[in-house]
Amino acid sequence: MNSRTRSGTALSALRRDLLISRKVMHATKVMHSALFVLFLPVLLFAAPAEQNDIPVSAEALRGDVEALQREAALLEEENQGLRKSLATQEDAELYIVVDTEGNELQLRRGNAVVHTAVCGTGSRQFMAAESGTNWFFDTPIGSFTVLGRERNPVWIRPDWSYVEENMPVPAPEDPDRLVRGVLGKYALLLGNGYKIHGTKWTNLLGTHFTHGCISLGDDDLEIVYRSVKTGTKVYIY
């Protein structure tokens, strides 16, 4: 073989190698592009997790979820205990509520209103006697208890009743002080002379007209009297 033929063969081998290496380079470029396209979604999903400061690994998430489950269970247990503790203080007892501003009496049991009545409460008037004694006719506010129940109650006229009518005040034991029929058929005693009772002045119910007692109409008084017992709680506000 002469030198010219030998150099021609070497050249063609060199060309073939060059062609192959170009093809390999092209394939490598294609692979790089494919890798980028395939991993792009992974990069996109990973980004928001970092932004929200959420543990990235499932392991860490599982740990966090377990801790939260324990916290929720503990809270539920505590709340259950509190509910039980509150339930022990609930009762099904009937009680009386008097709204002195709205002149309304309610018979209630828990959240339920059993009966509503228009009532009369203290006139909020001030009266002074020449002797220097003075009175303020207000219904007392607070928590009371029915201390006693009376049928056909007798009114023992207090001093102010005489002063109001410009009459001389009799001795405390004077039988003139005993008056029947003015307090209605029934009375519930609240202490310190205050009562829930009937009235002759039914047209004044719904206003502040009494000397401190709570007045009711006959029908309402009957319902209240028959519903409550000695010991029933009375809340006046």
Add this chain to the structure above:
Amino acid sequence: MRKPTLRHTIAYAICAGSLLLAAVTWCNAGGDEREALLVQQRMLRERIETLKYEQDYLLFEKMLYRLHSKYLVIDTKSRTGQLKYQNRVLKDFKFTASGNFSALTPRAGIAILTSKVEGKPDRHALVFGKSFVMKWKLSTVPRREASLPAISLTRKELLSVFYAVETGSMAFILRSGTQN
């Protein structure tokens, strides 16, 4: 050494592609689990928030059962309220809400009665800090409290509540869905 042919390169690319696809599929499976855990985590956080709020209310009731102080419980969803004393309900009332009032404002939880505004005649209002104002139609509300969410009662009911509570009395604003 044999030079790599085009056929070899293509085979190599197919193998690498298959491996990549397998890796991506595995990543997606892990992603599904992570997604489920994230949902569970969010739900648990919401549940804990509700339980904490419920606990606040129960602790409030427990505390007030022992005190000699009347207090209010306001349900913003049903637009109703209760005047309570210890374990007793003294009064139920309904109310209407002002324009800027929604179930979200005032914020659920405890509010303190900071001032009793005595307008004349009987145009009173109750101001609960920066939380809300309780009033009736013709109440005199101070200018700086005028923008607060307001709940309106009837005149009679407002006056009953007005004279029943004192400055410092507490109100609990229930969030919708709370067990009472």
